Structure formats: C-alpha cells, structure tokens
Amino acid sequence: MTLHLGIMDCKIAAIVCVVLLSASVIQGAAIPKGNRCLCKKISKKVNIKGLEKLEIYPRSSSCENVEYIATLKKRSVPICVSPNLKEVKALLGRKIQQYKHIEVIHHK
Template sequence: MKSAAAFVVLACLLVVHVQGQARPGVKRCLCQGSLVNMVRLQRVEKIEIHPDGPACENMEIIVTLKNGAGQKCLNPDSSFTQNYIKKAIQDRSTQ
C-alpha cells in the first residue's frame, strides 16, 4: 500500500515537472507566411512594431490597413520598412 502511494506521488510530481518545461520548437510569431516589402502609406491606419523576444525570435512589423482591409506583415529587411522606421523616429524626436 505504501509503495502504491509513493508511486502515485512520484507520478504526479513527474507530470507537474514535465508540464512546466518550455517547448523549444514552439514559436508564437504573429507573422506567418510571406512578408510584404511595401505598402501604400495612404492605406495605412496603424503600424505596430514587435521586437524579437522569447515568444518569437523575429522582429515583426504589422500594418493595419484602413477601411477594414486587414493586416499585413512588413519585411523588416526591406528598404521601404527601414526608411519608414527612420522617418517615424525622426518625426517623434522633433515633437
């Protein structure tokens, strides 16, 4: 009887330990699939920049389009995106 109780306690501790471990292969990136190199600025309602972190190892730039046209993920390495970020930083620093 004592050995059965010890086995149940050990099994519960093992289950709790396994569930608490992070899964290294699982990423929770918001941008899945292909990335867009440029978007017309007249159609942009909002831009969100998500730096790389523990959830996703890629920097993500998500553009919300006007009139409910959806969201697009910008390629952070494209020249359009780099220029847009530089201009936004300059505009913020002058305000």
C-alpha cells in the same frame, strides 16, 4: 495471514511513493505551447504611400520573432512585413519627411 498482509502493504506503499514522485515531476515539466506568432506569412513588399500605421511586437514567451504588422489605409486586414524592407527601415529611421504622418507603435 499476517505475513501476506505485510507484503501487500509494502507493495501498496511502494506504488503510492512512485505515483507521488512521478506526479511532482510531471507537474514541474514545461508544456510547449507551440509557435503562437501573429504572422504566418511575411510580405516582401509594401506600398508605403498607402501605409497608415506600423506596429512592432517584440519577442515573447509565445513567439520568438519580432513581428512588424502594417495597416494600410484602403485595406481592413493588416499584413505582416519584413523588417528588412527598405521602406520599413526608412520609416523606422524617420529620415524621410513624407513618412512622418505614419504612426509607428512599439508594443511592449
């Protein structure tokens, strides 16, 4: 009977060791959060005359893209715009006087 309990104790000890080791590996594993970007669709055009502000969100742990979000004066829902638009580039360069009134916000 003593020999039988000794084998059972070894099996239980082995199982406990495996569970503890696997728990530490699982706890340290990164869980992917998915793509949590603000922009799902990007507009390829924007009416610069109707633009109220442009917000720029940098890359982050939840989104690998730099995002440009435009708020229009007559539209309550902001739109995502491409940074490659000539209007956006002109606004960021501040080279055109008529765009000086448009607020540009760089989020950090």
